[in-house]
Amino acid sequence: MSGAGTTQAIAPAGKPTRTHARSRPALRALPPWAAGPAWFVAALVTWRWPDADDFPDTTTLAGLFAGIGVALLAAAALRRLSARAPWMIALGLGFAAWELVQAKLLLLPRPFFGTPQDLLDVFLTDWKRLGDSLLHSLGLLVVGYTAGSVLGIATGVGLGRSRRFRYWALPIVRLVGPLPPVSLLPLAMVLIPSNWLASEALMALGSGFPITVLTWSGVAAVDPAYYDVARTMGARERFLVFRVALPAAMPQIFVGLFMGLGMSFVMLVIAEMLGVKSGLGFYMQWAQGWAAYPNMYAALLVMSLMCTGLITILFKVRDRLLGWQKDGLKW
Incomplete structure (x- = not known):
């Protein structure tokens, strides 16, 4: 039996347990x-x-x-x-x-x-340099992360949909993907003439691997009956990819996008500290070299706000595209 004033419920083991009907958050x-x-x-x-x-x-x-x-x-x-x-x-x-x-x-x-x-x-006297560093970091991050996302999703779809593509691409993914991008930094600086391009390539590599694996997992998990129904209605491979596989795999793809974004943040700071002579990472290294620790802490605060802002935007996009899942995880 239950009523309006009930404050206990029956647990699976048969023991009463308190519900949240009358509980108030301690923070209130x-x-x-x-x-x-x-x-x-x-x-x-x-x-x-x-x-x-x-x-x-x-x-x-x-x-x-x-x-x-x-x-x-x-x-x-x-x-x-x-x-x-x-x-x-x-x-x-x-x-x-x-x-x-x-x-x-x-x-x-x-x-x-x-x-x-x-x-x-620091914010009152050096805001121009901080703002310029923020813009450089955003530009570097957006290009590398976007390239890694596009490459990762395309590779993941190919692995999930094409046996021939999987035969040739999977060994490369297994060999190169798990490598920490930082370990390839000296090689990238030698093979790629521009420090900026080398940083972008490593950032794309670091973000692309988790996106590839999660996209592949999502596409491979799609119920084959969906494809059969679409084929009976005359759908071709392009339709199967863009209207069946990708929408069904979207929850997994967004998990990969979040993981790839975190890896991009790591590579952004490393690239700016070791190669690219601009951005918040370079600003922090300069501040530490001159023992200007308040400047370093200000750059850390700006970087933290930038990172959490980008994650928030990605969550907004996810909630918009996956409205039926938006209550499952909050940011």
């Missing part, structure tokens, strides 16, 4: 209106506590913290902050602790550990 114990005051605490610590050294932009940073606090109070009043309130509280108190430990007390060795003022100063 933190009220949304507490997010704004947390940032006001960070602003007050930054503004009123004397700095241990002559740090730039202390007043600007305090004003920024206060402005975020006001915005969070407004969001809480409009009931737009309930889900993100715990994180906003943690970030505000975290910045306050960072400011206290480093800018006010200097408990960590400099220049390896900077202050919030140092990080803000």
Whole structure:
């Protein structure tokens, strides 16, 4: 029997287990209106506590913290902050602790550990170079990842649909695909005259292998009855590939695309640090060489936002094409 007030259910082993009917997430114990005051605490610590050294932009940073606090109070009043309130509280108190430990007390060795003022100063004074590095990294990543995706999907479809293609291509995939692309970097720099082209080739190779394997797996798993039904209606091979095999294998293909994107991020940083003299990886290497650690941390933050943004876009595309699967995995 069950009713509106039931709080227990019968488990497979016959033991009662609690359901989530009346359970409330523990995070809701933190009220949304507490997010704004947390940032006001960070602003007050930054503004009123004397700095241990002559740090730039202390007043600007305090004003920024206060402005975020006001915005969070407004969001809480409009009931737009309930889900993100715990994180906003943690970030505000975290910045306050960072400011206290480093800018006010200097408990960590400099220049390896900077202050919030140092990080803000990098974005205020070196934003042009950071923006240029971001554009170079995006250009390098988009070309290499796109080439690897197209090559991987085409190879995977060929492996799944053509026995002759599989006979000739599979040994090459098995021999070259599992190799870490980094191990081929010296060879690529010798065989390919341009560092940019060599980096693009290695990025395409690194992203293409998981896409190839997952596409092949998805195409091979398509029910043969789908092809038989299409053939009885006069479908040719082109139709079978683009209207039967690829749509049916799309969930597996997207898994490969996500894995390939992660590999592209790895190869992007390596290529920019060792070969291509531009981009966020090159900027980080330059900052480390000059002991400009706040610049390095700023580049890491920009790279993190770039990577998570690209993954978010890929998830949006996946949810649009695979609407029946969009609730299975969130980002």
